[in-house]
Amino acid sequence: MEARSPDDFVLDQIDLDDRIVWACVQQIADSRKNPPETMEDVLDELERVGLVESVAALRTRI
DSSP states (O other), rough: OOOOOOHHHHHHHHHHHHHHHHHHHHHHHHOOOTBOHHHHHHHHHHHTTTTTTHHHHHTOOO
């Protein structure tokens, strides 16, 4: 077992199956009703909390 940063963990998940990670991001966006949020809003929020490399990887796979 190896300790990983949250960003590294999510990057590993993207490498395994980016479609699942995209589905999770979409689910988060869909659950935000007040106020409503888009996928881009969720990605911006994830980037602000430190998932910089993961969000960059997702954005290149759009």
